[in-house]
Amino acid sequence: MFKQLVAVISMSLQTLPQRIGASSVIVIGIAGVVAVLVSVLAMGAGFQHTLADTGRPDRVVILRGGSDAELNSNLTRTDVDTISNAPGLAKDASGKALLSSELVTVVNVPKIDTGTDANVTLRGVGLKLTEVRPELTIVKGRMFRPAVRELIAGSGAAKQFRGLVVGSVLHLRNADWTVTGVFTSNGDVHESELLADVDTVGSAVERNGYSSAVALLTSPAQFAEFKDALTSDPQLKVDVQREPDYYAAQSKDLTRVINVVGKTVAIIMAIGAMFGALNSMYSAVAARGLEIATLRAIGFGALPVLLSVMIEAVLLSLVGGIIGAALAWLFFNGHSVSTLGGAFAQVVFQLTVTRTLIITGIVWACLIGLLGGFFPALRAARLPVAEALRAA
Amino acid sequence: MKYFPLIWATLWRKKARTIFTLLSVIVAFLLFGMLETIDYAFSHPSSGVTAADKLITTNKYSITLSLPFSDAQEIRSVPGVVDVTWISWFGGYYQESKNFVFAVPMDTDSYFNVYKDQFIVSDEQLQAYRNTRTGALVNADLMKKFNWKVGDKVPLHSTIWTQKKDGSLDWTFDIVGSFSVKDPTQASAQASTLLFHYDLFDEGRSFGKGKVGWFEERVSDPSEASAISGRIDALFANSSDETKTQPANDFTMAFIKQFGDIGFVLRAILGAVFFTLLFLTGNTMMQSVRERIPELAVLKTLGFGDGLVLELVLAESLLLCVLAAVIGLALSFGALPIIKQGLQGVELSPRALVPGIGAAVLLALIVGLPPALRAMRLNIVDALADKR
Numbered sequence: 001m002f003k004q005l006v007a008v009i010s011m012s013l014q015t016l017p018q019r020i021g022a023s024s025v026i027v028i029g030i031a032g033v034v035a036v037l038v039s040v041l042a043m044g045a046g047f048q049h050t051l052a053d054t055g056r057p058d059r060v061v062i063l064r065g066g067s068d069a070e071l072n073s074n075l076t077r078t079d080v081d082t083i084s085n086a087p088g089l090a091k092d093a094s095g096k097a098l099l100s101s102e103l104v105t106v107v108n109v110p111k112i113d114t115g116t117d118a119n120v121t122l123r124g125v126g127l128k129l130t131e132v133r134p135e136l137t138i139v140k141g142r143m144f145r146p147a148v149r150e151l152i153a154g155s156g157a158a159k160q161f162r163g164l165v166v167g168s169v170l171h172l173r174n175a176d177w178t179v180t181g182v183f184t185s186n187g188d189v190h191e192s193e194l195l196a197d198v199d200t201v202g203s204a205v206e207r208n209g210y211s212s213a214v215a216l217l218t219s220p221a222q223f224a225e226f227k228d229a230l231t232s233d234p235q236l237k238v239d240v241q242r243e244p245d246y247y248a249a250q251s252k253d254l255t256r257v258i259n260v261v262g263k264t265v266a267i268i269m270a271i272g273a274m275f276g277a278l279n280s281m282y283s284a285v286a287a288r289g290l291e292i293a294t295l296r297a298i299g300f301g302a303l304p305v306l307l308s309v310m311i312e313a314v315l316l317s318l319v320g321g322i323i324g325a326a327l328a329w330l331f332f333n334g335h336s337v338s339t340l341g342g343a344f345a346q347v348v349f350q351l352t353v354t355r356t357l358i359i360t361g362i363v364w365a366c367l368i369g370l371l372g373g374f375f376p377a378l379r380a381a382r383l384p385v386a387e388a389l390r391a392a
Numbered sequence: 393m394k395y396f397p398l399i400w401a402t403l404w405r406k407k408a409r410t411i412f413t414l415l416s417v418i419v420a421f422l423l424f425g426m427l428e429t430i431d432y433a434f435s436h437p438s439s440g441v442t443a444a445d446k447l448i449t450t451n452k453y454s455i456t457l458s459l460p461f462s463d464a465q466e467i468r469s470v471p472g473v474v475d476v477t478w479i480s481w482f483g484g485y486y487q488e489s490k491n492f493v494f495a496v497p498m499d500t501d502s503y504f505n506v507y508k509d510q511f512i513v514s515d516e517q518l519q520a521y522r523n524t525r526t527g528a529l530v531n532a533d534l535m536k537k538f539n540w541k542v543g544d545k546v547p548l549h550s551t552i553w554t555q556k557k558d559g560s561l562d563w564t565f566d567i568v569g570s571f572s573v574k575d576p577t578q579a580s581a582q583a584s585t586l587l588f589h590y591d592l593f594d595e596g597r598s599f600g601k602g603k604v605g606w607f608e609e610r611v612s613d614p615s616e617a618s619a620i621s622g623r624i625d626a627l628f629a630n631s632s633d634e635t636k637t638q639p640a641n642d643f644t645m646a647f648i649k650q651f652g653d654i655g656f657v658l659r660a661i662l663g664a665v666f667f668t669l670l671f672l673t674g675n676t677m678m679q680s681v682r683e684r685i686p687e688l689a690v691l692k693t694l695g696f697g698d699g700l701v702l703e704l705v706l707a708e709s710l711l712l713c714v715l716a717a718v719i720g721l722a723l724s725f726g727a728l729p730i731i732k733q734g735l736q737g738v739e740l741s742p743r744a745l746v747p748g749i750g751a752a753v754l755l756a757l758i759v760g761l762p763p764a765l766r767a768m769r770l771n772i773v774d775a776l777a778d779k780r
Contacts, residue, residue, distance in 0.1 A: 025675045029416075032668035036661050043657075064554075066561045071456065072483055072551040074599070107454045108636075113653065116646045119455065172453050174632055205457060237559070265423065265661060272419035272665075276672045279412040283679065340650040344456075 004300050008308040011295075012288065016312070019287055022280040026313065027320040029273035030368055033266055034324025034361040039332050040262030041360070042351040044255045047339070050349040051251035054188035055243025057220040058090075059132070062213040062230065065237040069250075069343045070104040070212045075238070082236055083213050086229045088222030090215075092131060099215035100126035100133070103198050105205050106345050107172055109161040111338070118338070120161055121193040121345040122151070122172075124201030124210075132216050133185065141166035141181030146197040149204070152181040154191035156348030160338045164194075173204055189247060192338065192348040214243070250342035270368050277372025281313050285380045292380055293388035306381035313373025314366055321365025328361070329353040399708050402684065413676040414716045420669045421720025421752065424662060425745050426727060431658045432744030434648050443578070444614040446506070446640035449607040449624055451633060458603035459633050461594075464502075466627050472620040473609050477502035480593065480605035483551040484563075484586075486538055493534070494584045495548055497593035506610040510574055517542075517569025521587075528565035529587040532572050542567055548586070556598040563596070580732070608640070666755070674759040677709055681763035688767050689775030702768040709760025710753065717752030721745045 016023060055061075062083055067073035075083075084097040091097055103124035108117035127146065130136060144150035153164040163170065163179075170177045177196070185191055202208065217226060220242075227240040285292070292305055333353040341347035404410055449467065451457040458480070467476045477499055484495035500522060504511065513521075513529060521527045530540060540546060547564045554561055565588055573579045594601055611620050621637035628635045638646075648654070681688070688701060696704075728740050 021675050021678065025672050028671045029668045032664045036664050040657075040661075066549065066551065068489060068551045074554075105454060106456050108452070111649070114649045116649045118650050173457070174630070174634070265427075268419055268423045269665060269668075272416040272423075273668070275412045275416040275419070276668075279409055279416075279672075279676065282408055282412075337652055339652045346650065 001301065001304065004304040005307055008295060008300060008304045009311055011291065012308045012312050013315075015288065015291070019284050022283045022287075023316055025280045026273075026277045026316040026369070026372070027323065029276040030317045030320030030365045031324035031327065033269045033273045033368065034321045034365050035327045036269060036324075037262060037266035037364060038325050038328035038353060038357050038361040039351070040265065041259065041357050042328060042332055042353045043337070044258035044262065045354050045357060046337075046349045046352040047258065047341075047347065048251045048255045049352055050187065050189055050192075050347060051247045051341070052244070053186060054190065054247040057242055057244060058217045058222075059243040060215055060217060060223065060226065061241050061243050061246045062215070063211075063239045063241075065239050067239065070102070071106065071344055073211045075101070075210045075213060077209060079236060079238070080210055080213050082233065083215070083230060083238070086226055088217050088226035088229070090218045092128070096128070097215060098128055098131050099213055100128050101198055101210045102126065102212050102214055103201050103205075103207060103209075104211040105201065105207075107170075107194070109157075109163070109170070111346075112160060112162050115162075118161065119340065119345045120157060121343075122201060123190075123193050123195050124198030125195050126198050129195070132214055133190075135186045135188075136183055136190070137185070138181045138183050141179075144180050144196055147200060149175055149177045149196075149200060150180045151177050151194050151196035152183050153179055154193050154195075154348070155182055155184045156191035156336065156338070157193060157346075158182050159336055160192075160346070160348050170194075175204060187350075189341070189347055192341075192346055253342055254339070266364070270364065274368050274372045277313060277317070277368060278375060280316075281309060281373050281376035282379070284312070285309060285376045285383075288380075289383065289388050289391070292383055293385045296383070296385045297389065302381040305383075306377045309377035309380045310370065310373045313377070314369040317365045317369025317372070318362065321362040324365070325353070325358045325361040329358070395704060395707070399704060399711060402680075402704075403708055403711060405680065405684070409676060409679070410712070413673055413712065414719075416672055417669065417713060417716035417755075418720040418723070420665050421717045421748055422723045422727070423665055423720075424717075424748050424751065425721045425724025426731060427658045427662055428747060429724070429728065429740050429742070429744040430731065431655050433740050434654050435645075436741070443640050443644075445611050445617075447609040447611060447617060447621055447624070447637050448640050448643045449609065449635045449637040450643075451606075452625075452636040453634070455606070457633070458600060458605060459607065459635065461602050461604050463628065463633075463635070464604075464607065467607060467609060467624055470620060470623050470627070472611050472613065472616050472623070474612050475502050475505040476607050476609045477506045478590065478604035478607050479503075480590075480600075480603075482548075482553065482593070484548040485551070486546065486548055489551075491538070492584055493548055493586050494582075495550075495586045495588060497590045498587050499590045503587070506608055508610070510578065511571040512574055513569060513571040520568040524566055524568050525589060525592055526564065526566050527568040527589065529569050529571050530567055531582060531585045532570040534584050534586065535567070535570050540567055542569060553593070553597045554599070555596050557596070559598065609637075614639075666751070669755065670759060673709075673713065673755065674762070677705075677712075677759050677763045680708075681705060681767055685770065685775050688770055689772050692770065692772050693776075698768045701770070702764045705764035705767045706757070706760045709764070710756040713752045713756035713759070714749065717748055717755075721748045 063070060063073040064075055080101045084099045089097040105122050106119040107122045109120040110116060111118045144152050158164040166179055166181060168179050217223060223242060230236055230238055230240050332351045335351045336348060338346045338348040451459055464476050464478055467473060480497050482495040482497060484493045485491050486493050521529050544567045545564055546567060547562050550561050550563060573582045611617055617639045624637040625635050691701060725742055725745060732740055
């Protein structure tokens with residue numbers, strides 16, 4: 001049986017070049033489905049990565065209670081003083097808490113590709129910035145100085161939005177702000193932002209107070225104690241979240257939308273490709289009618305014939321799947337785009353064709369091949385031998 | 393037309409092949425129709441006539457920065473402006489953050505003057521609204537969604553505005569009436585609107601008093617919109633709150649573009665679909681003609697000219713593609729309500745389906761031409777001898 005199978009398969013593969021037209025329909029059809037599936041899902045994966053890579057478990061974000069996002073939140077200076085005295089916070093050599101009081105606002109900066117204004121986060125940050133966020137590295141130019149209108153731009157923002165190069169000037173409410181540097185921060189969401197001194201930003205937008213406080217704990221385990229201390233304080237109405245939790249919540253909605261849209265489109269395309277595969281395999285079976293009938297006449301079983309047709313379909317689909325995934329990877333992996341994220345501000349991210357996505361694409365390809373190959377295989381196996389031989 | 397039975401018969405020469413080809417082309421055009429409608433919706437926001445005479449004035453540097461309320465007086469005096477109203481972003485939801493409510497603090501007289509004839513409210517309910525400080529007018533569909541009735545007290549959570557009296561983020565409104573939207577193209581944009589008094593909002597909030605989120609104007613002549621925008625912005629140039637005024641449609645377009653180049657993504661997908669479709673139908677047509685070579689030779693022997701044979705094959709390809717396209721587009725038309733549910737706030741127009749027929753004809757010509765040419769160039773003697 002196994003011997004028969006090998007013989008039939010090698011025969012069907014040897015005659016494959018004669019049926020190259022019909023066979024290429026399967027390969028190209030499935031390559032299209034997989035390329036679209038993998039590219040769209042790569043968008044979701046890239047977006048999720050950017051937000052999931054933001055933050056570390058020993059860092060906390062404190063917002064006014066019930067605010068949901070930094071942009072809506074409002075903390076007074078007294079609130080921030082109280083927060084910085086809470087137990088569990090890491091301290092510097094002089095005993096000051098490693099806490100950055102931040103003021104988040106969005107400013108209009110034109111997108112390079114469309115030329116239309118986009119909401120870019122301008123984040124005022126406290127003096128402890130580099131200790132609270134050690135991952136932040138200046139890659140071009142220098143750090144902004146406090147008390148003057150200077151800012152640094154994230155590397156993602158610099159790529160997507162106009163006029164964010166070192167030395168250029170951004171106009172904001174009757175004042176010129178100089179871009180003094182470009183920074184990276186482990187590919188996280190802050191690379192989509194502009195950073196400047198919190199009090200300078202506050203005076204520019206006429207806000208007395210902060211949006212949020214970001215602080216470093218002595219260890220991730222201190223979270224519960226720190227949170228309890230703040231939430232049990234009757235003077236304070238705040239929400240305390242670990243930084244990764246805060247950002248993960250922001251990626252949830254959009255990632256789900258991208259995945260649903262991507263899979264819906266791919267399912268519809270897959271149905272189309274399956275009909276194409278059915279067509280090709282039926283014509284392959286028809287073309288091999290004489291060959292199959294001869295094999296059956298000299299004693300080959302129905303099962304090896306059935307399997308050989310299925311295996312041919314799956315092999316062709318596999319080739320299509322690999323081509324599709326490779327195309328998606330070639331054209332879109334690392335491609336940088338930006339969108340309006342959950343926090344009403346632009347998030348710059350890169351399409352990421354992960355290994356999981358490639359495997360997903362190839363599994364889809366094989367499933368389409370199995371479905372498209374089954375009925376033609378059944379016909380091949382049931383081919384009435386005598387009639388097929390006589391027809392020839 | 394007299395050759396239609398012949399074309400029809402040759403199309404069904406191999407039933408299974410034609411059915412499978414038809415099905416894949418139908419599926420492709422179903423997708424084409426769905427994606428085209430979405431693309432059309434995003435590139436033609438609020439196609440209704442009611443949006444053409446509206447302008448929006450925001451802070452030049454950021455939509456989140458407010459503007460002084462006193463600007464309203466100056467804007468109203470600009471020639472061409474019929475009326476101006478002001479609004480702030482309330483950031484409201486009911487009970488859970490997924491139950492978004494577009495709660496709009498509004499000034500009754502100027503709001504209904506800017507949105508003249510756009511909201512349908514009964515006179516009694518409008519009067520009740522004017523008389524109730526904590527009153528709210530709610531979109532009839534939203535009332536249904538949350539099971540609200542006139543007379544209910546509903547609490548809305550604002551993610552931004554704390555109340556002066558107790559620092560709470562929860563605001564309570566008395567529902568005094570409901571409204572519906574006249575222009576159907578605006579219906580989805582207003583689907584979760586709740587209107588309440590600006591005075592209640594401004595006096596009740598603990599910060600931001602005297603500031604507004606943005607202004608909305610109605611102009612007498614839509615063709616003057618950009619000139620009027622320029623005049624409004626000139627009023628506040630070099631002030632600490634410079635403005636940016638633009639037609640409401642442009643504002644919406646710019647906002648949609650913030651999500652990225654949706655059109656490019658959709659077109660890229662359609663490109664992939666059509667590329668694969670070319671191969672699929674192309675292969676079918678080639679096969680079909682190859683198998684019929686002796687028959688075509690017989691036709692020629694009977695006196696069918698070269699040109700006519702070419703036309704017959706092309707017509708067969710057209711029939712296949714257009715038939716499938718019409719079915720596929722009709723299916724996508726049927727799917728419109730489903731897409732609409734997924735894309736709240738977007739108006740879908742069946743007009744976007746028209747280019748689909750054009751695409752089908754193009755597809756038919758591209759895949760039909762090579763086999764048609766082959767059929768045309770057939771030499772009768774060789775073709776008849778081809779019979780194996």
